[in-house]
Amino acid sequence: MNFWRKRTEAFDFQITRKCKHCEASFHGKFCNICGEKVLEKEDQTLKNYLLNLLNAYTFIDGKFFNSLRTLLLKPGKITEDVSEGITVPYMQPISFFFLANFIYFFFPVIQTFNTSLYNQLYRMPYSGFVEKEVTEYISENNLSLSDFSQIYDMNSTGNSKLLLFLFVIYLIPFIVLANYSKQVNFVKYFHLSLEFVTFILIVPTVGISLVTRGISQLILGLGVNWNGEIRDEYYTFFLSLIILGFFVPAIRRVMGFSWWRSILGGILLVSALIVVITIYRLTLFLATFYTL
Numbered sequence: 001m002n003f004w005r006k007r008t009e010a011f012d013f014q015i016t017r018k019c020k021h022c023e024a025s026f027h028g029k030f031c032n033i034c035g036e037k038v039l040e041k042e043d044q045t046l047k048n049y050l051l052n053l054l055n056a057y058t059f060i061d062g063k064f065f066n067s068l069r070t071l072l073l074k075p076g077k078i079t080e081d082v083s084e085g086i087t088v089p090y091m092q093p094i095s096f097f098f099l100a101n102f103i104y105f106f107f108p109v110i111q112t113f114n115t116s117l118y119n120q121l122y123r124m125p126y127s128g129f130v131e132k133e134v135t136e137y138i139s140e141n142n143l144s145l146s147d148f149s150q151i152y153d154m155n156s157t158g159n160s161k162l163l164l165f166l167f168v169i170y171l172i173p174f175i176v177l178a179n180y181s182k183q184v185n186f187v188k189y190f191h192l193s194l195e196f197v198t199f200i201l202i203v204p205t206v207g208i209s210l211v212t213r214g215i216s217q218l219i220l221g222l223g224v225n226w227n228g229e230i231r232d233e234y235y236t237f238f239l240s241l242i243i244l245g246f247f248v249p250a251i252r253r254v255m256g257f258s259w260w261r262s263i264l265g266g267i268l269l270v271s272a273l274i275v276v277i278t279i280y281r282l283t284l285f286l287a288t289f290y291t292l
């Protein structure tokens with residue numbers, strides 16, 4: 001089964017067909033009035049029925065790999081193309097985001113977007129509120145703090161992955177701010193935000209975590225005594241630079257700004273990530289705490 005290769009097929013593009021849905025006449029695979037697809041013989045085989053269900057044509061058409069390659073090599077290009085109506089070469093930006101989210105979901109080691117109860121209680125600007133709520137809850141339910149934090153952390157881990165979409169929404173006002181003088185429609189902002197968060201998921205989150213784990217395994221394998229920890233502030237700085245290196249050319253491409261203005265916008269947005277992640281963590285606390 002040529003799962004990875006595009007099918008070469010004998011489809012008759014010359015004959016005139018009558019649409020089964022709206023009865024218009026047309027040539028080719030889709031009705032050009034209502035968009036109904038011509039039913040082909042192989043659509044009705046079990047194999048293709050299942051592949052369709054899995055949306056595996058995304059892979060067969062190479063759309064996933066094309067989206068990934070374009071994302072990595074040409075920041076902002078997907079957003080720019082999609083807003084100009086070029087959509088065929090890519091996965092839908094929202095499906096691409098959910099696929100990245102899905103990959104992230106299956107890496108239990110990666111905790112970037114999760115926050116333990118300890119951090120919620122003592123490290124956040126809103127920790128006073130968390131402490132008050134949690135103290136009330138555990139005394140009402142006769143729980144110890146350590147019992148409660150076990151239940152909390154387990155639920156928070158799952159929620160942190162399900163709520164990632166909120167990150168895309170929270171980032172939008174800052175993109176609008178970084179871009180205050182340009183008139184851009186909402187969908188373009190939304191797609192740019194999707195592209196930013198998809199990048200953050202794929203490169204600094206999944207990619208860099210795998211690379212640092214690989215390096216620490218290698219160093220351990222060589223018998224060097226190193227615990228695989230990189231100091232947090234260096235790590236954060238390094239990740240911020242990678243994200244900045246993506247945001248700046250993306251802003252330049254999508255907004256058409258000069259380099260210096262793109263750099264300014266990039267710095268604003270990377271700094272905004274701190275605010276976005278804080279609001280996201282507060283949402284995560286509320287969603288976890290009130291559904292326990």
Ligand SMILES: [Zn+2]
Pocket residue numbers: 019020021022023024031032033034035036
């Ligand atoms: Zn039709």
